[in-house]
Amino acid sequence: MVNSNYIIEITNVTKNFPDKVVLDDVSLSVRKGEFLTILGPSGCGKTTLLRLLAGFNSASKGEILIGGEVMTGVPPHLRPVNTVFQRYALFPNYNVFDNIAFGLKLQKVDKNEIEVRVKKALKMVGMTDYEHRDVQSLSGGQQQRVAIARAIVNRPQVLLLDEPLAALDLKMRKDMQMELKEMHRDLGITFVYVTHDQEEALTLSDTIVVMNEGKIQQIGTPTDIYNEPCNAFVADFIGESNILNATMVRDRLVRFMNKEFECIDEGFGENTPVDVVVRPEDVYIIRNAEAAMFHGVVRSCTFKGVHYEMFVDTPDGYEIMIQDYNAFEPGTEVGMMIKPADIHVMRKERIENHLEGVMVDATHVEILGEQFECDAQEGIEAGANVDVAFDFSAVELTDDPDDGISWGTIRFILYKGDRYHLTVRTDDGENIYVDTHDVWEDLDEVGIKISPKALRITKL
């Protein structure tokens, strides 16, 4: 077999729930023995993907292979995987021993062997001598250990873990992370781990799959994902970052904050709008403002344990986040430098909003299920299907959803150094993107207005 080193192969999987698309054309391969983490915010489809692997849900489209066999229509109890659930899901009617032995008894494993294997699994999770305890008398951490033992005792080909540490406190979580990593090394089986905690993902994984809105955003090693995020979402989600609008002047030269910087990226074309990502620890901060590439004034400085986190305002109105071992008092004039290799250039996913609409009359177009006023259009008859484009900054958001022509909910906020880039999900399910200086919060409901002059209409 060609792909025999892949234990899981997911091809073009789509999952529709009655009212929404949860997974949109997801393809993913997992190598044997890999620790793979699916990372994303809540509602991104990561748990659904795991449930498809376990067999609790079936895909609407696409195919899943585990161990080279097609899993379509195979019920959970016949799959070579075991799951560790977020809320443990231990059987309250059995004690610790019987919980762990549950799978082995079903397989009709010899009694003495069950005894040996359960003891070994308990030792592995550090719960020796707990066999006869009632599971409900155990603490959250202990219950999760039993749940892990219950899964690994069956020696599955793949262990699926659904946010197993989410319900534990910070200290316990850190300890368990280390133990999971050791367990993965000792067992040599494939782990597929779902979490929304980026730090956990970076610590544990061989490979991270970043998901958002039902789509895979990026697949890579923790270092790749951190150092070379492929889009603004990934950059924002993983670690801290400065994300700025920029223009690729030509190969190896990018312009942002009204200055040109050397970088190492090529192939974007000339004068192309792009996003740049600079990690806060990659900005060098010095006292001598004159000798630096650009300068600014420190606004705030907070001690974060190992480093100081500072926000610096530049004269052009940008805000840069910097992490450094040295503290600079607020009010200090400082200079900053960035190495070419530390400037990560990313293609913009879009540079303006595009919606499909219908002309109502010469000065009105229907988009987002409402009629928006537009400049008089010549040569487009009423009823024609049109493409409506408008700039991110042309959208005005209002506090009261009823004040706008349409309304929506803020789904994602990206700070771009001098402005916020918002993703607004409108009431009829479209996304529009808005640049604004106003501060909004996630899930705020807002009214949407678009100035008539800003709408650029072309007939389809």
Next chain:
Amino acid sequence: MNNFVKFFSRRRSWSLPYILFMAIFVVMPLVLIMIYAFQAKDGSFSMENFHRFINQPEAANTFIYSIGIALITTIICLVLGYPAAYILSRLKPSTARLVVMLFILPMWINVLVRTLATVALFDFLRLPLGEGALIFGMVYNFLPFMIYPIYNVLQKMDGSLIEAAEDLGATPRQVFTRVVFPLSSPGIVSGIMMVFMPTISTFAIAELLTMNNIKLFGTTIQENINNGMWHYGAALSLIMLIIIGITSLFTDSSEDGANEGLI
């Protein structure tokens, strides 16, 4: 006056009416039953009533027969009720609420009215009244008391437990026998208690559905008391109370969540 206000503003004082009610209509009758049961006709202390119960087979036989009928009713209710509760618990919550309503709806009507209607129905269908009709009537009347507690427990069951069992290799049948059924036992215990106990002492249903041909223990007690044999009737009541008390002790200790399923 001040004391009066103080007395009524204490929350404890508000329970007084009910305590009074309990004392007069629950505690006192129980005490009277105790006293009457251990008295001979002339009012002196005696075990005569209990000797009579043991030596005269009629009442004892009725008692055993009643327990038999109650057992059969309970078993039929369980066999019919468990699958019904299970199916209900799998339904969408909105549909389930409607169906549960339909199950409970007959209970809004007085038990005598329902039983008289059953008699009319048997008449209309030209079916004989008797033992069969009696069991039918009992099951009809007590089935909701079995379904509801079981449904309640099943419906609250954590779905991830079922998924965990499937995940560990259990077939749908094994999921049921090893996880769902054991975890629903508090509901079953509740259901059995709520059907078995009242059926032992039923007499109205028996009278109406058997044309007074079959006597249950409840009927015997009622007859004795109606005929002025208060002492013997009290002794029979006491015996029944003790038996019911013993069964409830049994079930109470088995599961702490036993009463969780009660309506």
